[in-house]
Amino acid sequence: AQTVTQxxxxxxxxxxxxxxxxCTYDTSxxxxxxxxxxxxxxxxxxxxxRQEAYxxxxxxxxxxxxxxxxxxKSFSLKISDSQLGDAAMYFxxxxxxxxxxDGLTFGKGTHxxxxx
Amino acid sequence: xxxxxxxxxxxxxxxxxxxxxRCSPMKGHSHVYWYRQLPEEGLKFMVYLQKENIIDExxxxxxxxxxxxxxxxxxxxxxxxxxxxxxxxxxxASSPFQGQNNEKLFFGSGTQLSVL
Numbered sequence: 001a002q003t004v005t006q007x008x009x010x011x012x013x014x015x016x017x018x019x020x021x022x023c024t025y026d027t028s029x030x031x032x033x034x035x036x037x038x039x040x041x042x043x044x045x046x047x048x049x050r051q052e053a054y055x056x057x058x059x060x061x062x063x064x065x066x067x068x069x070x071x072x073k074s075f076s077l078k079i080s081d082s083q084l085g086d087a088a089m090y091f092x093x094x095x096x097x098x099x100x101x102d103g104l105t106f107g108k109g110t111h112x113x114x115x116x
Numbered sequence: 117x118x119x120x121x122x123x124x125x126x127x128x129x130x131x132x133x134x135x136x137x138r139c140s141p142m143k144g145h146s147h148v149y150w151y152r153q154l155p156e157e158g159l160k161f162m163v164y165l166q167k168e169n170i171i172d173e174x175x176x177x178x179x180x181x182x183x184x185x186x187x188x189x190x191x192x193x194x195x196x197x198x199x200x201x202x203x204x205x206x207x208x209a210s211s212p213f214q215g216q217n218n219e220k221l222f223f224g225s226g227t228q229l230s231v232l
Binding site: 042043044045046047063091093103105106108109114 | 149156158220222
């Protein structure tokens with residue numbers, strides 16, 4: 001079974017600064033997908049960014065980028081120029097690429113606080 | 117195009133009562149996933165359904181829990197004889213197709229179930 005670990009229960013960053021959220025995972029599969037989801041107080045789960053394991057290039061979405069280290073099974077999220085609206089819970093998630101019906105496996109989340 | 121709609125947003129039940137949670141997927145989506153989120157935890161997969169079929173229910177407790185996704189109408193997650201441990205946020209997600217595993221899951225805002 002796959003596991004996803006987020007070792008930082010809480011992170012704090014000054015507005016406009018850069019912050020990196022850590023995520024590691026454990027799998028024996030070679031084909032899979034990784035995601036970062038944002039959950040603000042409204043509880044809505046919002047997809048921030050995703051990475052296909054077969055792609056070496058790190059995914060980027062505006063101020064959000066990932067550092068994907070496949071050999072180390074690490075998938076960190078970097079948020080540049082942090083904004084107050086970035087304050088939320090962030091969840092790292094894994095999905096098998098095996099073509100089955102697997103859902104997402106989530107980490108426990110990191111609570112990101114933005115200091116004005 | 118409306119997103120994934122879940123209702124009710126909050127549901128309060130007394131121990132022993134039944135809880136019915138409804139999910140209407142995005143228009144054109146025929147695949148529905150249910151997840152449960154306990155306090156301070158990530159989302160945990162419960163069940164995956166296509167229209168009229170349960171594809172994977174490996175994450176759903178065998179007792180008291182059931183799910184359906186009829187040909188017409190929303191998907192229903194039903195919890196019979198609720199206990200305090202069932203208190204959690206229940207999320208529904210939908211996707212337009214299965215097999216191409218990098219498809220995004222679109223989440224609803226969840227139903228917060230509180231068992232008194």
